[in-house]
Amino acid sequence: MLEPLRRVVVLTHLLPETTAQALPELAECAAGLGAELFLPADEAAKHPGYEAWGYRQIDEVEVRAADLCLVLGGDGTILRALGRMLGSGVPTLGINFGTVGFLASLDQRDWRAELAATLAGKYQVVELLTVEARFLGQRFTGVNDVVLSRVEPRRVLRLEYEVSGTFVGDMFCDGMIIASPTGSTAYNLSCDGPLVVWDASVLVLNFIAPHSLGFRPVVLRPDHVITARNVSPLDEAEIAVDGDIVGRLRCGDSLDIAASELRARLLVREGGTFYRNVEEKLFYRPGDAR
Numbered sequence: 001m002l003e004p005l006r007r008v009v010v011l012t013h014l015l016p017e018t019t020a021q022a023l024p025e026l027a028e029c030a031a032g033l034g035a036e037l038f039l040p041a042d043e044a045a046k047h048p049g050y051e052a053w054g055y056r057q058i059d060e061v062e063v064r065a066a067d068l069c070l071v072l073g074g075d076g077t078i079l080r081a082l083g084r085m086l087g088s089g090v091p092t093l094g095i096n097f098g099t100v101g102f103l104a105s106l107d108q109r110d111w112r113a114e115l116a117a118t119l120a121g122k123y124q125v126v127e128l129l130t131v132e133a134r135f136l137g138q139r140f141t142g143v144n145d146v147v148l149s150r151v152e153p154r155r156v157l158r159l160e161y162e163v164s165g166t167f168v169g170d171m172f173c174d175g176m177i178i179a180s181p182t183g184s185t186a187y188n189l190s191c192d193g194p195l196v197v198w199d200a201s202v203l204v205l206n207f208i209a210p211h212s213l214g215f216r217p218v219v220l221r222p223d224h225v226i227t228a229r230n231v232s233p234l235d236e237a238e239i240a241v242d243g244d245i246v247g248r249l250r251c252g253d254s255l256d257i258a259a260s261e262l263r264a265r266l267l268v269r270e271g272g273t274f275y276r277n278v279e280e281k282l283f284y285r286p287g288d289a290r
Contacts, residue, residue: 001121008119009038009066009090010055011081013073013097016046022072022097022108023047027054029112033119038066064088068119068267074098075186082128082143082182082264083242091125091267093118102185102281105268114269122270126198129222131180132260133241135249141260142242144183148228148249149175149208151238156211159237160229163205163220170231171215175208178226178257182264185282193217195282198266198274203259222259229254 008030012019030037037055044050044057063069064085069092071081078094082103085092094104095111106114132139133146140146150157160170179188184196184204193206194217205226206217220226230237230249237249249255 004121005067005119006035007067008035008070009063011071018097019072024053072097075103078103086262091265093267118269123267126266128182128264129180130260130262133257135255140241140246143264144186144242145179146257147177147240148237155235158232160231162227164224172211173207177206179204225256225258227256
């Protein structure tokens with residue numbers, strides 16, 4: 001077994017009522033395991049009763065010195081937690097309080113027993129490749145993806161792209177996705193891109209609604225740099241990193257996208273696998289026999 005996890009910072013779903021009942025239950029469970037529970041200021045503001053339950057508010061420096069970031073939420077909350085903890089070395093564990101919970105290792109229905117075993121040392125940590133956008137002298141790192149997309153008035157974009165200095169082609173499209181392995185199951189998946197196992201060291205280049213019968217998503221080595229250039233005559237492209245808008249690619253502008261040196265750290269229960277989550281959470285459809 002690995003080292004027990006004792007200092008646990010807790011992040012929750014954007015809607016406080018989603019986890020209102022779980023927080024005092026978690027405090028009761030943690031007390032029996034000898035774990036300390038902490039909340040950053042933004043979480044403490046969402047849950048006014050935290051002190052009575054046994055939580056303590058801490059600053060961001062202390063947040064990044066915890067043993068574990070425990071997330072009660074869905075994939076969006078877990079993704080934000082992974083980004084928040086980048087560079088700290090603190091692993092993130094998710095309990096699914098969302099819809100799909102693909103990144104979550106524990107289920108809302110039976111998390112208590114599984115959490116006890118996990119905190120005691122029955123876990124593994126998966127190192128996740130992240131993706132970086134380089135634009136106008138700035139760098140923006142995402143756990144999931146970098147996305148270029150059209151903006152109002154929603155005309156078709158024309159994007160040129162090259163890989164490691166080699167021109168590949170240009171595409172009429174609604175946008176471009178450069179996804180990490182983690183992000184392969186997000187926007188990339190909805191655009192018919194491949195599923196990539198979490199700990200693979202690759203990036204996926206995909207387009208949103210490409211005007212082409214021949215294009216297929218491309219899997220790239222992590223040391224390959226993708227350069228995208230907006231050659232649309234009139235229209236700008238919005239740049240989003242993990243869903244956050246960081247700028248616009250004007251006509252004639254370009255940006256570079258590559259793997260980042262930073263790694264996100266996802267903690268999963270012992271025996272938990274990417275493949276089981278694919279089977280249980282992506283292939284399953286409501287109404288299927290279980």
